[in-house]
Amino acid sequence: MASIANLPAAGGLGDEVALTPFGTAPLPVFVQPRVEALRADIGALADWFRTNRPALDQLLVDAGAIVLRGFAVEDTAAFGRVVDCFAPTDFGYLAGASPRAQLAPRVFEATSAPAEAVLGMHQEMAYLPNYPSRIAFYCRMPSVTGGETYLADMRAVTREIPAAFLAAVRERGVLYTRNFRAPQVSTGHPVLDVFHKTWTDAFSTADPGKAIADCAAMGLQGSWLDDGSLSVAYRAPGLIDHPVSGECLWFNQIATQTLNRQNTGDRFALYERHYGSTRPRPYLTTYGDGGAIPEDFVAALYPILSRNTVAFPWSHGDILLIDNFRTAHGRNAFTGLRDVQVALLN
Template identity: 40%
Template sequence: MGVELKTVNLPRDVTSRPYDEHGLPLIVEPATGSLANDPEAVQSWFEEHHRTLEDLLPAYGGVVLRGFAIPDTAAFNAMIERYDTDPMGYAGGLTPRSNISGKVFEASRVPPEQKIILHQEMGYLPNYPKAVAFYCLIPSETGGCTTIGDARRYQKQIPARLMDSVRERGVLYRRNYRKPGPEADPLKALFRREWTDVLQVETVEQAEAACEAVGCAAVWEDDGSLSMHYRSSGFVNHSATGEEIWFAQVQGMHFNRARLDRNYDKLNAAFPAGRPRPIEILYGDGGDIPDDLVTPLYDVLDALAVNLPYEHGDFMLLDNIYTMHGRQPYTGKRDVQVGLVF
């Protein structure tokens, strides 16, 4: 990882081990029958030791509790209930996800055959979570890992021209959502949600207020669609260490063939340059980020990817600045739930 791995100072009723050679993530397992079998004992243990686990995140990037008695959504919610969450919930989020119970949301609703590219959660908004918690209720038959990757190792491999140009010009996130009602083009309907759904509002006035609440400018297009604009420096300083870290979602929001693959030609025809696109990232002054600066990122991310197969009851807490996450394609039923920690 980007900082020296520290001695793990955990109580004697658990054991721990780094999953990969770089320390990502740290796996913590129970060494007593009570933690393995008694959900109430787990809740008491987590109440006492959750700050110790959180203190390990800057060094290890993520901590996985495996083999603990965390049987269901209610137990997961009890663990994250102590954390502050965004009062907006997931309104304004990039992909659809519904609230399950309390502070628990479903994972991103993306078709199982698609890979979700490594990214930092909600980096396209000024108010983003400091950590993300994942809970596995039902592991998939194949694949389905929440892929994780070290943002510090990634930063060292980003092309210097891209780093320097973003540092000079910043980035602009633009997301466009169609007006409510039927959409004649099924492709446009598939890739562009209604702004009433995204922002969980009904009126134009409510939509503008919701955009302002999440730190975005509301731009109404001539077709009745709504574009949400947000400018960022592309970097943030970690609250615990002060270290400056790349925090630009270029790899996941740039409009290029390498990312969109077989959908590129269809989407380019449906959403041509110069017209609002479902999602895109530009330089902060509105200029295009050249494809040749972005395309090399995907091989870098694939090489960084850590895929720890889920087991029922796994609880994973990730540092959202130092650790990116994504998802493998999968088969079979998969129920992975999420909590955002602000």
């Protein structure tokens, strides 16, 4: 059973809040206000947050994920006040994979992927040299059904990954080759268009020179293809030592950026029909030396992630803080309207 007594930072937040585990799940830990000012005044919350940042940071490392529930976070502007307590990432969401619109200076849609799509478990932007160390999600409006931002403790996941797969990734790394289509070119299918982003969308520019310059600044190898699309490549370690705890953790997107039936569902047939063996696909993930990752290795990841998945129901005003190294996340399909927003933090 999860126990707050086992979290060293639990007592560091004082008497103004209460900490509660999520049943018997290892994460997240819920932090709720005990005083009216934190329930009603965003200024009081921002001040409390800044004052208690050291204890919150340690709790996030220990717990992996924290849900702030019942605080004065009524809208995107209030969420932005909390986000401003953290340093921004260097490149924002430049070259990011998920379709999302920017809502405020540091706030984005969590994703604009169709409601029926399940987004697989992943660590944010592990396919890039520059990634957030923390992520903040804000629920402005929960969906009628489903729509949970589900979580997995990557310490447990790493322990379960077959030793041969861990050793191969440690030795060879992971190579991500991603393609962004030309803005005037459609795949011919609206679902594929959503997931195969244009380079103008991915790099927030219509200037090809700036897009290539941004690739170089980010540490990506960028190249233009004959069809006007932009392909980028990045070799990542695939494993990472946590910057605070020192734990070696699985840190990659092999499970989500390998196009197969497990992570694309009904879209897999669309991908196969459209791309075949000639068109550049939005994702190609291999070992760092270009060698194919065995299908059985990739297939082994999904039941491991599933066994370690935890999903809690969103409530209006919730802020979910995630340690991006220790905790992976995904999104369940949903019905009804859903407004969940995200900020990338360091």
